[in-house]
Amino acid sequence: MESLKDKVAIVGMGCTPFGEFWDKDIVDLIVEAADEAFADANVTAKDMQAAWVGYTVQDNAMTGIILSSALQLQFIPVTRVENACGTGAETIRGAALGLASHTYDLVLALGFEKMKDAGFGGIGQAWPGKWHPVYGAAPEVGGAVGRYALAATKYFSTYGLSPEDGKRMLAKVSVKSHYNGSRNPKAMLRNRITIEQVLNAPIIAWPLGLFDCCGICDGASAAIMCRTEDAKRYRPKGDYITVKASAIACGPGWGKERVNYGYTVWEETEAAAKQAYAMAGITNPRKELSLAEVHDCFSIAEVIACESMGLCEKGHARDDIESGAWEQTGEIPVNVSGGLKAFGHPAGASGGREVYEFYKQFQGKADDKTRQLKDLKMGLSHNQGGHPGNFVAGITIVGEPPSR
Numbered sequence: 001m002e003s004l005k006d007k008v009a010i011v012g013m014g015c016t017p018f019g020e021f022w023d024k025d026i027v028d029l030i031v032e033a034a035d036e037a038f039a040d041a042n043v044t045a046k047d048m049q050a051a052w053v054g055y056t057v058q059d060n061a062m063t064g065i066i067l068s069s070a071l072q073l074q075f076i077p078v079t080r081v082e083n084a085c086g087t088g089a090e091t092i093r094g095a096a097l098g099l100a101s102h103t104y105d106l107v108l109a110l111g112f113e114k115m116k117d118a119g120f121g122g123i124g125q126a127w128p129g130k131w132h133p134v135y136g137a138a139p140e141v142g143g144a145v146g147r148y149a150l151a152a153t154k155y156f157s158t159y160g161l162s163p164e165d166g167k168r169m170l171a172k173v174s175v176k177s178h179y180n181g182s183r184n185p186k187a188m189l190r191n192r193i194t195i196e197q198v199l200n201a202p203i204i205a206w207p208l209g210l211f212d213c214c215g216i217c218d219g220a221s222a223a224i225m226c227r228t229e230d231a232k233r234y235r236p237k238g239d240y241i242t243v244k245a246s247a248i249a250c251g252p253g254w255g256k257e258r259v260n261y262g263y264t265v266w267e268e269t270e271a272a273a274k275q276a277y278a279m280a281g282i283t284n285p286r287k288e289l290s291l292a293e294v295h296d297c298f299s300i301a302e303v304i305a306c307e308s309m310g311l312c313e314k315g316h317a318r319d320d321i322e323s324g325a326w327e328q329t330g331e332i333p334v335n336v337s338g339g340l341k342a343f344g345h346p347a348g349a350s351g352g353r354e355v356y357e358f359y360k361q362f363q364g365k366a367d368d369k370t371r372q373l374k375d376l377k378m379g380l381s382h383n384q385g386g387h388p389g390n391f392v393a394g395i396t397i398v399g400e401p402p403s404r
Helices: 025-042 067-073 089-099 143-158 163-182 196-200 226-233 265-281 299-308 317-323 338-345 345-362
Strands: 009-017 050-054 078-081 106-114 203-207 218-227 241-250 291-293 378-387 390-400
Touching: 009 025, 009 089, 009 226, 009 345, 025 067, 025 106, 025 218, 025 291, 067 078, 078 089, 078 299, 089 106, 089 143, 089 241, 089 378, 089 390, 106 345, 143 163, 143 203, 143 291, 143 299, 143 378, 163 196, 163 299, 163 317, 163 338, 218 226, 218 345, 241 265, 241 345, 265 299, 265 345, 265 378, 265 390, 291 345, 299 317, 299 338, 345 378, 345 390
Parallel strands: 050 078, 050 106, 291 378
Antiparallel strands: 009 218, 009 241, 106 218, 241 390, 378 390
16 A cells, blocks of 8 residues: 655644634634635645545535535535544545545645534533434533543543542643643633633533533634645745655444453444554654644543553553653654643534644744744644444654655
């Protein structure tokens, strides 16, 4: 299987702030993200030869026409993709494959979501009647948060953590995320919190409390992409990033069938990581990656995802959390943007937003200079849609061009 490594470049990006925008509609968000990306790459909508658009909960916008009408794209291919909360990774993957095949020369990948207007609460039954009637998102198990709560309690028991120690470990993850988000001007939640606040917050599905859950919201992200040999046409200074790998792994849904399902490893994420590392030529991800944006819809998700991707030895996340290894100044910074937890999670836009963080970091243009990292080589973006035992996982690895 041929690798995508360094064949495709990202030469422009845009991202709206994430939050509750009752005064904006879908078109407003699409235009805002796309206009920033177009200006960044010094191109216009008329220059696009194809586009990929991703969204999840907008039942009134079921085709690519929502993008072509918002941007007035003139009779070009627009492909709508959807993989639940992994949708953002799918837009970038589709665009990268379209370019690597030499079918197109310059394309747009855009994800958006207007989740607040759609009435999507994230707790209880989501998409009633549209998924597995018991396992999918049934209210009797608390929907998404209930399934992740099962993973948390299983993790505690598997690795010998008392409930108190386990909750404190997760609290430190949330405190880190909020601290990082507090310095990110586009983040939804910019308030710093304490461990005591997390531990004393209302329980949503034990052991996960209010501050263990990300905020679903509204937002959009966009990327202008071309083949790497053309990248300097748009960024003569060479300040672009290249795609090192793009991988998707969709599980067979064993978690809802197997009585021995473990909950402590995301098998789909593990498989996607294996694909991505092989494509990027990575043999030691903890040492070779400079930072990671991980799908932390709940605090336990960050823990298990990092272990599943080999960023941390299985069962030893607590050691990394206690040592500060995942903090901005640590060995492998995780979610320096604030992550889904603090930046917010409009499902279709989150994957592109994670890559937007890398794009700005690699250019030395973090919005708040106190967030700026140095000496970056590669960054890993992780998305996953579904629930423990029933995931689709996407991983995008980007980095500096090979000639830089």
